[in-house]
Amino acid sequence: MTSFPFEIVGFDLDGTLLDSHGDLAAALNHAIAFEGRPGIPASQVRALIGGGAKRMLVKALEVTGGGVGAQRLDELHGILLRFYEANVAVETRLFPGGEAMLDGLAARGVKLAVVTNKLERLAVRIFDELGLSDRFYTVIGGDTLGPGRAKPKPDLLFEMLDRAGVPREGARAAYVGDTTYDTGAAAAAGMPCIAVSFGFCDRPVRELGASAVIDHFDELIPVLESVGAVSAT
Structure with a gap:
Protein backbone atom coordinates (compact mmCIF):
# COMPACT_ATOMS: atom_id res chain seq x y z
CA MET A 1 0.00 0.00 0.00
CA HIS A 21 -31.63 9.77 -13.53
CA GLY A 22 -33.77 7.01 -15.09
CA ASP A 23 -35.26 5.89 -11.78
CA LEU A 24 -35.68 9.46 -10.56
CA ALA A 25 -37.44 10.39 -13.81
CA ALA A 26 -39.85 7.47 -13.47
CA ALA A 27 -40.76 8.48 -9.91
CA LEU A 28 -41.03 12.15 -10.80
CA ASN A 29 -43.30 11.52 -13.77
CA HIS A 30 -45.43 9.16 -11.71
CA ALA A 31 -45.97 11.95 -9.17
CA ILE A 32 -46.68 14.86 -11.51
CA ALA A 33 -49.17 12.73 -13.46
CA PHE A 34 -51.41 13.00 -10.37
CA GLU A 35 -51.48 16.74 -11.05
CA GLY A 36 -52.35 16.16 -14.71
CA ARG A 37 -48.91 17.24 -15.87
CA PRO A 38 -47.17 15.78 -18.93
CA GLY A 39 -44.20 13.50 -18.43
CA ILE A 40 -40.70 14.91 -18.70
CA PRO A 41 -38.14 12.96 -20.78
CA ALA A 42 -35.51 11.33 -18.59
CA SER A 43 -32.76 13.23 -20.41
CA GLN A 44 -34.37 16.51 -19.32
CA VAL A 45 -34.88 15.36 -15.74
CA ARG A 46 -31.09 15.33 -15.35
CA ALA A 47 -31.16 19.15 -15.23
CA LEU A 48 -33.75 19.12 -12.42
CA ILE A 49 -31.80 16.88 -10.03
CA GLY A 50 -29.94 18.40 -7.09
CA GLY A 51 -30.86 19.42 -3.59
CA GLY A 52 -33.20 16.53 -2.85
CA ALA A 53 -36.41 15.03 -4.23
CA LYS A 54 -38.71 17.85 -3.14
CA ARG A 55 -36.59 20.48 -4.85
CA MET A 56 -36.58 18.32 -8.01
CA LEU A 57 -40.38 18.07 -7.79
CA VAL A 58 -40.77 21.82 -7.40
CA LYS A 59 -38.66 22.41 -10.51
CA ALA A 60 -40.64 19.82 -12.47
CA LEU A 61 -43.95 21.44 -11.54
CA GLU A 62 -42.65 24.85 -12.53
CA VAL A 63 -41.62 23.68 -16.00
CA THR A 64 -44.85 21.75 -16.63
CA GLY A 65 -47.39 24.42 -15.72
CA GLY A 66 -46.53 26.15 -12.46
CA GLY A 67 -46.24 25.48 -8.77
CA VAL A 68 -48.83 24.12 -6.35
CA GLY A 69 -49.74 24.90 -2.77
CA ALA A 70 -47.69 23.61 0.14
CA GLN A 71 -50.16 20.89 1.13
CA ARG A 72 -50.45 19.57 -2.42
CA LEU A 73 -46.68 19.69 -2.81
CA ASP A 74 -46.33 17.52 0.30
CA GLU A 75 -48.88 15.06 -1.10
CA LEU A 76 -47.08 14.81 -4.43
CA HIS A 77 -43.76 14.49 -2.66
CA GLY A 78 -45.14 11.53 -0.72
CA ILE A 79 -46.40 9.92 -3.93
CA LEU A 80 -42.98 10.40 -5.53
CA LEU A 81 -41.12 8.91 -2.55
CA ARG A 82 -43.37 5.86 -2.27
CA PHE A 83 -42.95 5.05 -5.95
CA TYR A 84 -39.21 5.70 -5.84
CA GLU A 85 -38.66 3.59 -2.75
CA ALA A 86 -40.34 0.65 -4.49
CA ASN A 87 -38.31 1.15 -7.68
CA VAL A 88 -35.08 2.60 -6.39
CA ALA A 89 -32.51 0.59 -8.36
CA VAL A 90 -34.22 -0.51 -11.57
CA GLU A 91 -31.90 1.46 -13.86
Whole structure:
Protein backbone atom coordinates (compact mmCIF):
# COMPACT_ATOMS: atom_id res chain seq x y z
CA MET A 1 0.00 0.00 0.00
CA THR A 2 1.47 3.32 -1.06
CA SER A 3 1.12 6.59 0.79
CA PHE A 4 -2.00 8.49 -0.25
CA PRO A 5 -2.75 12.11 0.65
CA PHE A 6 -6.32 11.49 1.83
CA GLU A 7 -7.50 9.06 4.48
CA ILE A 8 -11.20 9.74 3.80
CA VAL A 9 -12.98 10.33 0.50
CA GLY A 10 -16.68 11.11 0.52
CA PHE A 11 -18.99 10.90 -2.46
CA ASP A 12 -22.26 12.49 -3.42
CA LEU A 13 -24.74 9.90 -4.73
CA ASP A 14 -26.98 11.13 -7.57
CA GLY A 15 -24.92 12.19 -10.57
CA THR A 16 -21.61 11.46 -8.89
CA LEU A 17 -21.25 7.82 -7.92
CA LEU A 18 -24.49 6.65 -9.46
CA ASP A 19 -26.33 7.48 -12.65
CA SER A 20 -29.82 7.47 -11.13
CA HIS A 21 -31.63 9.77 -13.53
CA GLY A 22 -33.77 7.01 -15.09
CA ASP A 23 -35.26 5.89 -11.78
CA LEU A 24 -35.68 9.46 -10.56
CA ALA A 25 -37.44 10.39 -13.81
CA ALA A 26 -39.85 7.47 -13.47
CA ALA A 27 -40.76 8.48 -9.91
CA LEU A 28 -41.03 12.15 -10.80
CA ASN A 29 -43.30 11.52 -13.77
CA HIS A 30 -45.43 9.16 -11.71
CA ALA A 31 -45.97 11.95 -9.17
CA ILE A 32 -46.68 14.86 -11.51
CA ALA A 33 -49.17 12.73 -13.46
CA PHE A 34 -51.41 13.00 -10.37
CA GLU A 35 -51.48 16.74 -11.05
CA GLY A 36 -52.35 16.16 -14.71
CA ARG A 37 -48.91 17.24 -15.87
CA PRO A 38 -47.17 15.78 -18.93
CA GLY A 39 -44.20 13.50 -18.43
CA ILE A 40 -40.70 14.91 -18.70
CA PRO A 41 -38.14 12.96 -20.78
CA ALA A 42 -35.51 11.33 -18.59
CA SER A 43 -32.76 13.23 -20.41
CA GLN A 44 -34.37 16.51 -19.32
CA VAL A 45 -34.88 15.36 -15.74
CA ARG A 46 -31.09 15.33 -15.35
CA ALA A 47 -31.16 19.15 -15.23
CA LEU A 48 -33.75 19.12 -12.42
CA ILE A 49 -31.80 16.88 -10.03
CA GLY A 50 -29.94 18.40 -7.09
CA GLY A 51 -30.86 19.42 -3.59
CA GLY A 52 -33.20 16.53 -2.85
CA ALA A 53 -36.41 15.03 -4.23
CA LYS A 54 -38.71 17.85 -3.14
CA ARG A 55 -36.59 20.48 -4.85
CA MET A 56 -36.58 18.32 -8.01
CA LEU A 57 -40.38 18.07 -7.79
CA VAL A 58 -40.77 21.82 -7.40
CA LYS A 59 -38.66 22.41 -10.51
CA ALA A 60 -40.64 19.82 -12.47
CA LEU A 61 -43.95 21.44 -11.54
CA GLU A 62 -42.65 24.85 -12.53
CA VAL A 63 -41.62 23.68 -16.00
CA THR A 64 -44.85 21.75 -16.63
CA GLY A 65 -47.39 24.42 -15.72
CA GLY A 66 -46.53 26.15 -12.46
CA GLY A 67 -46.24 25.48 -8.77
CA VAL A 68 -48.83 24.12 -6.35
CA GLY A 69 -49.74 24.90 -2.77
CA ALA A 70 -47.69 23.61 0.14
CA GLN A 71 -50.16 20.89 1.13
CA ARG A 72 -50.45 19.57 -2.42
CA LEU A 73 -46.68 19.69 -2.81
CA ASP A 74 -46.33 17.52 0.30
CA GLU A 75 -48.88 15.06 -1.10
CA LEU A 76 -47.08 14.81 -4.43
CA HIS A 77 -43.76 14.49 -2.66
CA GLY A 78 -45.14 11.53 -0.72
CA ILE A 79 -46.40 9.92 -3.93
CA LEU A 80 -42.98 10.40 -5.53
CA LEU A 81 -41.12 8.91 -2.55
CA ARG A 82 -43.37 5.86 -2.27
CA PHE A 83 -42.95 5.05 -5.95
CA TYR A 84 -39.21 5.70 -5.84
CA GLU A 85 -38.66 3.59 -2.75
CA ALA A 86 -40.34 0.65 -4.49
CA ASN A 87 -38.31 1.15 -7.68
CA VAL A 88 -35.08 2.60 -6.39
CA ALA A 89 -32.51 0.59 -8.36
CA VAL A 90 -34.22 -0.51 -11.57
CA GLU A 91 -31.90 1.46 -13.86
CA THR A 92 -29.47 3.03 -11.38
CA ARG A 93 -25.85 1.96 -11.78
CA LEU A 94 -22.33 3.11 -10.99
CA PHE A 95 -20.92 5.48 -13.57
CA PRO A 96 -18.27 3.91 -15.85
CA GLY A 97 -15.04 3.18 -14.02
CA GLY A 98 -16.72 3.47 -10.63
CA GLU A 99 -16.05 -0.06 -9.42
CA ALA A 100 -12.36 -0.01 -10.33
CA MET A 101 -12.00 3.44 -8.75
CA LEU A 102 -13.55 2.28 -5.48
CA ASP A 103 -11.28 -0.78 -5.53
CA GLY A 104 -8.26 1.45 -6.09
CA LEU A 105 -9.07 3.76 -3.20
CA ALA A 106 -9.77 0.84 -0.87
CA ALA A 107 -6.42 -0.74 -1.85
CA ARG A 108 -4.75 2.49 -0.73
CA GLY A 109 -6.37 2.24 2.68
CA VAL A 110 -8.84 5.07 2.09
CA LYS A 111 -12.09 5.08 4.08
CA LEU A 112 -15.04 5.68 1.77
CA ALA A 113 -18.29 7.45 2.63
CA VAL A 114 -21.48 8.54 0.92
CA VAL A 115 -22.85 11.98 1.79
CA THR A 116 -26.02 12.87 -0.10
CA ASN A 117 -29.03 15.15 0.20
CA LYS A 118 -31.21 12.14 -0.62
CA LEU A 119 -33.15 10.72 2.34
CA GLU A 120 -30.87 8.37 4.25
CA ARG A 121 -33.19 5.36 4.06
CA LEU A 122 -33.39 5.66 0.28
CA ALA A 123 -29.63 5.99 -0.10
CA VAL A 124 -29.05 2.97 2.12
CA ARG A 125 -31.59 0.95 0.16
CA ILE A 126 -29.97 1.77 -3.18
CA PHE A 127 -26.53 0.63 -2.06
CA ASP A 128 -28.01 -2.49 -0.47
CA GLU A 129 -29.83 -3.40 -3.69
CA LEU A 130 -26.73 -2.75 -5.80
CA GLY A 131 -24.54 -4.81 -3.44
CA LEU A 132 -22.28 -1.85 -2.70
CA SER A 133 -22.99 -1.15 0.97
CA ASP A 134 -19.92 -2.96 2.31
CA ARG A 135 -17.65 -0.54 0.46
CA PHE A 136 -18.61 2.44 2.65
CA TYR A 137 -18.09 2.97 6.36
CA THR A 138 -21.09 5.28 6.47
CA VAL A 139 -24.00 6.54 4.37
CA ILE A 140 -25.28 9.96 5.44
CA GLY A 141 -28.47 11.46 4.03
CA GLY A 142 -29.97 14.90 3.86
CA ASP A 143 -32.26 14.09 6.79
CA THR A 144 -29.67 12.30 8.94
CA LEU A 145 -29.03 15.30 11.19
CA GLY A 146 -32.52 16.77 11.00
CA PRO A 147 -34.02 19.73 9.12
CA GLY A 148 -31.88 22.54 7.77
CA ARG A 149 -28.52 20.78 7.85
CA ALA A 150 -28.21 19.36 4.34
CA LYS A 151 -25.66 20.50 1.76
CA PRO A 152 -24.49 23.15 0.94
CA LYS A 153 -24.10 23.50 4.70
CA PRO A 154 -20.99 21.66 5.97
CA ASP A 155 -22.78 19.69 8.69
CA LEU A 156 -23.07 16.39 6.81
CA LEU A 157 -19.38 16.45 5.88
CA PHE A 158 -18.43 17.16 9.48
CA GLU A 159 -20.58 14.18 10.45
CA MET A 160 -18.63 12.08 7.94
CA LEU A 161 -15.42 12.99 9.77
CA ASP A 162 -16.94 12.43 13.20
CA ARG A 163 -18.12 8.94 12.23
CA ALA A 164 -14.60 8.08 11.10
CA GLY A 165 -13.20 9.24 14.42
CA VAL A 166 -11.13 11.91 12.67
CA PRO A 167 -10.65 15.40 14.17
CA ARG A 168 -12.24 18.05 12.00
CA GLU A 169 -9.21 20.31 12.20
CA GLY A 170 -6.56 19.17 9.76
CA ALA A 171 -8.52 16.16 8.51
CA ARG A 172 -7.08 14.55 5.39
CA ALA A 173 -10.41 14.30 3.63
CA ALA A 174 -11.75 15.10 0.18
CA TYR A 175 -15.22 15.12 -1.33
CA VAL A 176 -16.44 14.26 -4.83
CA GLY A 177 -19.61 15.79 -6.25
CA ASP A 178 -21.36 17.30 -9.23
CA THR A 179 -23.28 20.40 -8.10
CA THR A 180 -22.89 23.67 -6.22
CA TYR A 181 -24.44 21.93 -3.20
CA ASP A 182 -21.37 19.70 -3.12
CA THR A 183 -18.69 22.29 -3.77
CA GLY A 184 -20.37 24.69 -1.34
CA ALA A 185 -20.49 22.11 1.43
CA ALA A 186 -16.88 21.09 0.87
CA ALA A 187 -15.68 24.68 0.89
CA ALA A 188 -17.59 25.38 4.09
CA ALA A 189 -16.07 22.25 5.66
CA GLY A 190 -12.57 23.25 4.55
CA MET A 191 -11.91 20.29 2.28
CA PRO A 192 -11.12 20.03 -1.43
CA CYS A 193 -13.89 18.95 -3.80
CA ILE A 194 -13.43 17.12 -7.08
CA ALA A 195 -16.27 17.70 -9.56
CA VAL A 196 -17.36 15.13 -12.14
CA SER A 197 -18.29 16.47 -15.57
CA PHE A 198 -20.63 13.53 -16.28
CA GLY A 199 -23.04 14.30 -13.46
CA PHE A 200 -26.18 16.40 -13.04
CA CYS A 201 -24.27 19.69 -12.80
CA ASP A 202 -26.44 22.71 -11.95
CA ARG A 203 -23.84 25.02 -13.53
CA PRO A 204 -21.18 24.46 -16.15
CA VAL A 205 -18.80 22.08 -14.41
CA ARG A 206 -15.83 24.43 -14.46
CA GLU A 207 -17.94 27.12 -12.78
CA LEU A 208 -18.79 24.95 -9.75
CA GLY A 209 -15.76 26.13 -7.81
CA ALA A 210 -14.19 22.68 -7.50
CA SER A 211 -10.52 22.04 -6.80
CA ALA A 212 -10.37 19.93 -9.98
CA VAL A 213 -12.66 18.39 -12.59
CA ILE A 214 -12.63 14.84 -13.93
CA ASP A 215 -14.32 13.42 -17.02
CA HIS A 216 -14.08 9.73 -16.04
CA PHE A 217 -13.49 7.86 -12.79
CA ASP A 218 -10.20 6.56 -14.19
CA GLU A 219 -8.89 10.06 -13.47
CA LEU A 220 -9.97 10.37 -9.84
CA ILE A 221 -7.06 8.72 -8.01
CA PRO A 222 -4.29 10.59 -9.86
CA VAL A 223 -6.23 13.85 -9.54
CA LEU A 224 -6.62 13.30 -5.79
CA GLU A 225 -2.89 12.69 -5.58
CA SER A 226 -2.23 15.97 -7.39
CA VAL A 227 -4.72 17.95 -5.30
CA GLY A 228 -3.32 16.41 -2.12
CA ALA A 229 0.22 17.36 -3.09
CA VAL A 230 -0.85 20.97 -3.66
CA SER A 231 -2.76 21.06 -0.37
CA ALA A 232 0.31 19.83 1.48
CA THR A 233 2.52 22.66 0.25
